[in-house]
Amino acid sequence: MADIESQPVAVAHSTEHLVLDWDNISYSKNNSDILHNISGRVEAGEMLAVMGPSGAGKSSILDIISRRVQPSSGNVCVNGNDSPNMSELASYVEQSDALLGVLTVRETIQFAARLSLDATTPSDVIRARVAQTISDMGLADVTNNRIGNPIQRGISGGQKRRVTIGSSLVTLPKILILDEPTSGLDSRTSFEVISAIRNIAHERGMIVIASIHQPNWDTISLFDRLLLLAQGRTMFFGPLNKLAPFLDQSLGHPVPLHANPTDHAIDLVNTDFLPDTESRVRHVTEYAERWASWASVNGLGPQYIKNESDEMSRYSQTTVDRPSGGVWQGVKNGLYRTGVLMERNAINYSRNLLAYGVRAGMYIGMGVMLATIWVNLAQTSDKVNDRLSVHFFSVAFLGFMSVAGIPAFLEERQVFMRERLNGLYGPGAYVLANSIVSIPYLFLCSLLFSVLAYWSIGLHPGAGHFFRFLGVLFLAVYTAESQCMVVAAALPIFVAALAIASFLNGFWMSVGGYFIRAVNLPRFWYSWAHWIDFQTYAFTLLTYNDFKGLVLSCTTLADGSCFCDFPSSLEQCKLAGDDVLESLGVGGIGFGLYAGILVIIALVYRGMLYAVLVVKRR
Numbered sequence: 376m377a378d379i380e381s382q383p384v385a386v387a388h389s390t391e392h393l394v395l396d397w398d399n400i401s402y403s404k405n406n407s408d409i410l411h412n413i414s415g416r417v418e419a420g421e422m423l424a425v426m427g428p429s430g431a432g433k434s435s436i437l438d439i440i441s442r443r444v445q446p447s448s449g450n451v452c453v454n455g456n457d458s459p460n461m462s463e464l465a466s467y468v469e470q471s472d473a474l475l476g477v478l479t480v481r482e483t484i485q486f487a488a489r490l491s492l493d494a495t496t497p498s499d500v501i502r503a504r505v506a507q508t509i510s511d512m513g514l515a516d517v518t519n520n521r522i523g524n525p526i527q528r529g530i531s532g533g534q535k536r537r538v539t540i541g542s543s544l545v546t547l548p549k550i551l552i553l554d555e556p557t558s559g560l561d562s563r564t565s566f567e568v569i570s571a572i573r574n575i576a577h578e579r580g581m582i583v584i585a586s587i588h589q590p591n592w593d594t595i596s597l598f599d600r601l602l603l604l605a606q607g608r609t610m611f612f613g614p615l616n617k618l619a620p621f622l623d624q625s626l627g628h629p630v631p632l633h634a635n636p637t638d639h640a641i642d643l644v645n646t647d648f649l650p651d652t653e654s655r656v657r658h659v660t661e662y663a664e665r666w667a668s669w670a671s672v673n674g675l676g677p678q679y680i681k682n683e684s685d686e687m688s689r690y691s692q693t694t695v696d697r698p699s700g701g702v703w704q705g706v707k708n709g710l711y712r713t714g715v716l717m718e719r720n721a722i723n724y725s726r727n728l729l730a731y732g733v734r735a736g737m738y739i740g741m742g743v744m745l746a747t748i749w750v751n752l753a754q755t756s757d758k759v760n761d762r763l764s765v766h767f768f769s770v771a772f773l774g775f776m777s778v779a780g781i782p783a784f785l786e787e788r789q790v791f792m793r794e795r796l797n798g799l800y801g802p803g804a805y806v807l808a809n810s811i812v813s814i815p816y817l818f819l820c821s822l823l824f825s826v827l828a829y830w831s832i833g834l835h836p837g838a839g840h841f842f843r844f845l846g847v848l849f850l851a852v853y854t855a856e857s858q859c860m861v862v863a864a865a866l867p868i869f870v871a872a873l874a875i876a877s878f879l880n881g882f883w884m885s886v887g888g889y890f891i892r893a894v895n896l897p898r899f900w901y902s903w904a905h906w907i908d909f910q911t912y913a914f915t916l917l918t919y920n921d922f923k924g925l926v927l928s929c930t931t932l933a934d935g936s937c938f939c940d941f942p943s944s945l946e947q948c949k950l951a952g953d954d955v956l957e958s959l960g961v962g963g964i965g966f967g968l969y970a971g972i973l974v975i976i977a978l979v980y981r982g983m984l985y986a987v988l989v990v991k992r993r
């Protein structure tokens with residue numbers, strides 16, 4: 376059994392002495408009281424374990440300390456400042472591991488390091504820090520292994536946990552908050568990981584707060600203080616070596632020989648199996664009162680938590696946020712992070728066979744399908760509707776297939792949320808990087824489809840027409856993709872996002888002017904929906920590109936007369952493509968204007984994506 380006497384903390388490289396305290400925190404949600412008057416304090420270089428039975432409020436207090444959740448009452452202060460910028464100061468390791476499956480262990484930790492550093496940090500410094508973190512987390516054997524995804528098995532669950540912790544540690548936060556860091560780890564690995572965190576905490580003066588489930592005594596002994604909760608109330612707060620005396624002297628339950636004191640304490644405060652609510656509340660209230668009176672008699676009451684008020688005033692109002700370095704430095708770092716994110720996205724796109732390879736395959740399949748079903752369309756007036764359906768199909772169905780990108784976006788979104796809440800970068804850098812990196816991929820998909828379909832179908836001959844077709848199709852696919860991302864950003868549940876994005880695509884198809892000519896749409900839909908529909912512009916542009924300047928043959932009937940499917944201005948049983956455009960009511964459109972509107976709609980969706988990500992914090 377390790378020595379549980381509290382040891383002086385050596386803070387070797389700390390530049391500023393942080394004191395984090397929380398005072399009388401209460402928190403209610405949906406009419407249920409989750410936390411009652413929780414106070415505590417932890418200083419630079421110290422480690423605090425938060426323990427308690429399931430549902431005790433451990434995650435809730437961590438959320439409040441990290442300022443991700445606002446308490447109903449009470450304050451969280453850093454060096455006396457009651458509105459510290461925790462996303463700058465703290466890194467939060469959540470219970471779930473949000474990682475990109477196609478990256479290797481080293482890449483994951485390396486990107487986290489690069490995203491947290493200045494643009495000027497030398498690469499050998501980054502490499503050394505990443506190597507040290509990998510070694511601290513015991514991941515040296517799997518450095519080059521991929522994290523893994525549904526089609527490619529990767530590292531184990533416990534290794535993923537350590538990659539997540541390493542991704543936070545490598546950013547050298549001043550406060551590290553961990554929710555269940557040891558879940559999925561065996562006892563030896565738990566001990567090594569917490570030891571490594573403790574060494575860094577002591578070396579760098581980092582504050583560590585971790586909720587922890589059933590650690591063995593060697594591991595829990597690595598912590599300096601313990602906060603024990605039950606039903607949102609404090610059952611114990613102080614140095615670990617005071618726990619056993621409290622259980623014995625105040626509760627009358629000495630720790631049995633060879634038992635783990637924290638296991639014993641949790642058993643004592645666990646009320647889950649008491650017969651009714653009244654006895655559960657009575658039990659916890661009584662223990663909370665016993666703790667309060669024992670704590671004040673033994674010097675662990677409010678005065679211990681506040682710890683010499685003159686010390687506090689010495690630190691009060693000390694600036695602890697990172698220096699901003701001015702506007703120019705901010706812009707430089709923002710651009711640097713955007714570049715790093717672009718690099719990471721590009722790797723994700725190129726390796727994520729499930730999300731991107733399968734989707735590219737679907738575009739190829741669509742191209743082959745159109746090329747073989749609408750094969751070699753004659754330039755005749757009776758094929759005008761077949762041509763129109765090619766344009767409609769290309770825009771609507773290629774756009775529709777953007778829903779296949781939702782799962783990959785949701786994976787990326789989770790990583791973004793974690794990194795953003797930990798202050799690595801903001802929605803601007805993320806949206807910019809994503810908007811740029813998706814261009815080549817979506818262009819390639821549009822190109823594959825166009826090359827396969829355009830010539831086989833026999834659309835308007837000439838390279839210029841082909842490239843305009845490709846350009847419009849790319850804009851349509853890009854806009855549809857942007858729309859899907861807005862939906863999935865706002866509603867990050869796959870099935871729900873899929874349903875809404877599909878509904879929107881169906882709606883845009885209905886008002887785009889193909890099934891019902893635009894002029895025949897009911898006024899209500901025509902007056903707004905038709906004009907904000909990206910498919911309106913894309914379909915019209917493809918139609919215009921195909922028919923403008925084309926001459927089609929009409930049908931010569933048995934009696935020698937001529938039948939054209941559209942009113943014709945030409946002699947000799949011919950139909951001008953321009954006549955078709957006039958009949959459709961789009962003869963006078965400006966190609967550049969419509970293409971410009973399509974670009975604007977895509978940019979509006981990207982702006983909406985940014986706005987949604989600014990507002991959504993989870």
Ligand SMILES: Nc1ncnc2c1ncn2[C@@H]1O[C@H](COP(=O)(O)OP(=O)(O)OP(=O)(O)O)[C@@H](O)[C@H]1O
Pocket residue numbers: 404405407409427428429430431432433434435436
């Ligand atoms: N948004 C919410 N609305 C209603 N109740 C909530 C909400 N969030 C948490 N709770 C309740 O608050 C209590 C504490 O939850 P919390 O997740 O903080 O517990 P925990 O100690 O971390 O549990 P576990 O160890 O099982 O993860 C639980 O009873 C939970 O059901």
